[in-house]
Amino acid sequence: MTMLDPGERAARGLATQAEVTGLPATAPATLIEESWRDFIYAEVWTRPGLPRRPRFLVAMATAATCGLEEARLDGYVRGALKGGHLTLAELREAALHLGVYSGWGNGGKLDRAVSRVAEELGLPPAEVPPICPEPWHPQARNDRGHAEFDKVMTFPPGPPATPFLEGINNFVFGEMWCRRGLDEPSRRWITLVGVCESGAEIPIRSHIHAAMASGNCAGGEMLEFVLQYGTHAGWPKASRIQAVVLEMIDKVAKGLPWHG
Template sequence: MAMLDPAQRRAQGAKLQAEYTATEVAPATTPVGESWRDFIFAEIWSRPGLELRARFLISLASAAGAGDPRAVNAYARGALQTGTLSQVELREAALHVAVYSGWSAGRLIDEEVGNAIGELGLDPVETEPLVGKPWDPQERMERGFAEFNNVMTFDGPRVGNGFAYLQDGILNFVFGEMWHREGLDQRSRRFLTLVGVADSAANTPIRSHFHAAMGSGNCTAEELHEFVLQYGVHAGWPKASVVQGVIFEVAAKIEKGLPWDG
């Protein structure tokens, strides 16, 4: 049985905390402060199961969902300083989080990304406008239907269904526009989405999106098990426990080649 050294854990945690938040971290003087350094950064952020990019995205979204601007700012600084995420990618992440966690959460990320850019003395980078030219509504809806199938691995609401949320929200904007934007790749968008549906505690979105994450090939079951641990930092262990159960269930279906069945 290996014996672990508390001093080594403290040193590892302090190093990673400073690097991944681009901040001079004050010495920890309370159990909570020590746990940030010695457990979250020393043990979770150092794990090999997810790339650093994914850990930043999960942490940004879940910290925003928890309403923690200090943490969002720290992760934005760290992502920029390490070169893990660009300004454009962070702005795009804010938009994606707005859809799945609410526009207040998206605005929180957007504002703290702006603050981080200023604090690091970076020149702001322009992002692409939401829409740069006129579009045909029918084509946009059809594109949204096709993209829904691509992302979710099953057919979504039908074009022309006439329901405001399903047609104008889901087909028109979410899949007809946002998922098509080039600022983030699909795997990155996937992690942001998983945080949003996990925070929602809504049974069908949680199961369908985690099934789609594996069914699309964006994430493996092993990576999603790692997601749960990273997500639990801001969401808390009870919400993470629900997600863990879903992953066990969905992974078994994927292994058997079963499609999403609702």
């Protein structure tokens, strides 16, 4: 059996940390900092089963929602921009999407981090289309929301019979998911962090199923997502999500719906 070299792992962790955060990495001073270098950066971020772009999206979303310090969140934003994994305009869209699925306060945390890093890097403001620049017909937005929900969730919605359901149909799907400044697979990863953090059973199960049933996310990528999510959210939360992902991989493979 080949022996693993701790020195090689430490070097790989420092190199990956520098790439992920966009800043030179320094040697850890404490045990928890050492675990960031030797496990999170050296082992998790270097795994080939999930590309860097979704890893950045998951990391930023969990950093904003799980109480990580600003420096960690800023580091992910900086690394994503400097590495060319996400544009400034895409990050503005990501902040809006996170606001819907994790609350506007958490979306604001990400948005402010994007602003700080953009100023630090001397980037010009991102050109993003406004939410809704022209007058619209309520029925047209309603119909657009129904169609987008059906496409995203892979099953038709029910009637928006309450103010909350109207908000989901009219804004979440009728406006936000229709914005093409951030691709659908990228929106999936942010959504998954939001629903996993919510602890709400129906959104967790339905969105994990839809991510794979839509073809946006492969089963192996979803398993990698659980590991990436768990590094910030913690193993107990991730263990629950792991069970749902395994169940939904089986259901999607058999052509079964998420419920029942």
